[in-house]
Amino acid sequence: MVGRQHPLIRLYFKVGLIPQIICGLILGIGLAFFSKEAASDVALLGHLFINALKSVAPILVLVLVVSSIANHQHGKKSNMNTLMVLYFVGMMSAALLATFASFLFPSYITIVDNAQEIGLTPPSGVKEVLTTLLTRMIDNPVNALVQANYIGLIVWGVGIGLALRHANQTTKTMMTDLSYSISYIVRIIIRFAPLGVFGLVASTLAETGFAELLNYVHLLLVLVCCMLIVALVINPLLAFCVMRKNPYPLVFTSLKDSAIPAFFTRSSAANIPVNMEICKRLKMDEDTYSVAVPLGAAINMSGAAVTITVLTLATVYSTGITVDIYSAVLLCIVASVCACGASGIAGGSLLLIPVACSMFGIPNEISVKVIAIGITIGVIQDSVETALNSSSDIVFIGSISSSLKTESEPAFESAFEAKTN
Template identity: 25%
Template sequence: MDKKRIWKSYRFPIILVMGIIVGALLGVTLGEKATVLKPLGDIFLNLMFTIVVPMVYVSITTAVGNMVNMKRLGKILGNLVVTFIITGMFAAALVLVVVNIWPPAANTTIQLANAEMQEAASVGDLLVNSLTVNDFSGLMSRNNMLPIIVFAILSGVCVSACGGEESPAGRLLNNLNDIIFKMVDVIMKLAPIGLGAYFANLVGEFGPELIGDYGRAMVIYYPMCLVYVVIAFPAYTYFAGGMTAVKRMLKHILSPALTAFATQSSVAAIPANMEACRKIGVPEDISNIVLPMGATMHMDGSVLSSIIKISFLFGIFGQPFTGVGTYAMSVVVAILSAFVLSGAPGGGLVGEMLIVSLFGFPAEAFPLIATLGFLFDPAATCLNSSGDTIASMMITRMVEGRDWLAKRIASGEAEA
């Protein structure tokens, strides 16, 4: 019975891991010939990206629209911002200690002369363009996740003001939400094949290039991510709901983490995160708001990588990475760049452009940290995305109280 229960609980993550392992082995064996498998991965990824925009819009609008008490929405959003910033600052503190002990640019063969500082871009313009679009058609693209979220929240507030879930629009949205999540369930059944094929292509195409001048930075970054996962994640989860929460997190976090690692996309992992939160017992109105917003705003892994990139560039251009002012600016830029990252693969380019711009590095700096960004992306996205589920648990504790998980298990609203 125990074996059957274990298999039932971990069947999908085990199959998912096996798919990725088989894909990685095919990538190593076939090399560049593994690109023949890329279409299978692209089909799965395209299906995930196709469903993500309506899923984010409908789930947030439904969650907000169903709220009779707008104070609860305000409490969720307020605690969300506080949680995202505080966890980002913890990540920043860790990486600042690490880069001062092991500078990532030490002994690199990349040689560039000191460059003149350029004029920084307008942060105001950046924020406007990150939160809004100038045409409704822009809301149809996954490249504008934050504007979609803002528009969905406004839509939900208006639905709530016009009758909420009992109104015709409210009933339609709830039905659409059920339909979309049924579609997500169907698509996720293709994940082991799709992610395995996608990973085979990545390993086959880029594996040999992971060694070189960037090796030191990678040796620093990947173990640091592991330390963060082992120490910070259980600590955050324990705060959220004690040892019961930690055990439930460990049981259900693997699927979204692997999806994010293999696809290098927080957005692609939203459906897996939604399923993990449901099984853990996070209330849907919280997970439906936190997870889509977390896919573009909660990026502890990207904060870790951003400060390593900044320190790397300081070393390359012969500038000392020291001083309270430099550290404070690095933390602010790292968190700000994480807030404007797109959830799509390669979306870190937005944050990297922001780093180069705000610190005034020359254009030559961009390809340097873009390369680092690509090498860091799997681990960074894994931390970013799996951290969203943990953030949802923390926010639930702050919104519903210390005993939220025990109450939901006792009421049957969470799996026993």
């Protein structure tokens, strides 16, 4: 607490993370512009940040999966079957859209100078991808942690979580507390993201030149455009299939009342009270939204599916791997499943990129660097992603409530008209 009283430290914690990352980005660009030698000297900051992420990400994935499955509540119906279908179809559609956009407008990022130098061998086809996937699934759990085998960790996490569903409540509470503890460590590491971004951007630009900035802009445009299409086209289409009426009054209401707060908090979990209040004000079915809003904040992650897919394919293209249509479809499925496991903290989806990258035999040394690149553009990407995730909950819950012919149906239109007049 004594060190926290220093004026510089107080200022550091007082300023928000987003302005800090922007400052780190600008300072890194400026240092690389004026002195490439000095920019190369600060590479250690980026290296330490990447290693910290690399060390905490595997245990975070394992603990989050175990905790979420072990604490799942039994016996709550509340139209969950229909809602779960909407969630998965929405995430799968988002991943397919991201794959299609990545094929049309491929993104390239500088990760390594030569992929062959680290022993990266492109898979020969979908058969080899599936073989690698199945082999990783049955890996020893200790080895999976040491080698950062995320596929194996998820399988073991699901198995342990299912077993713990029959455990005492004290054990389940302990797993919840453990997940909070690991997430807290991640938050601490993320607080040093401005320094990591500064070192990463400065050293990268010193080595590759300023043309790399154009790659970041291109990557960001692909991500944001995909998320906008999901919010304005795919989600309304899915809602129309359920409610059989114009979904856009509900869509626009969700974007204004839910997406905007989520854009600034950058946390689906933090936006749960906001969504609960929106559902109550629009007179949605209480039995549905009381369960669906917390559930959606945990597993309804269309924005995360887009992020995982686009950044994974950018990594694949940048390492010279050719992707066939079957591998792409498999990636969409994996990205949708991974999106469900995205943690509720800012940038949580980035920590699951190594899971998708491992499908193509891409080692952890490369995929963790992609996480750092994602944090660099995350000032915009993660905010838009969280806004999409949170507003999608309102759209899907509202469409189900409307299909039940509750009072929520006229409430959507009246609420929207009151806000637009």
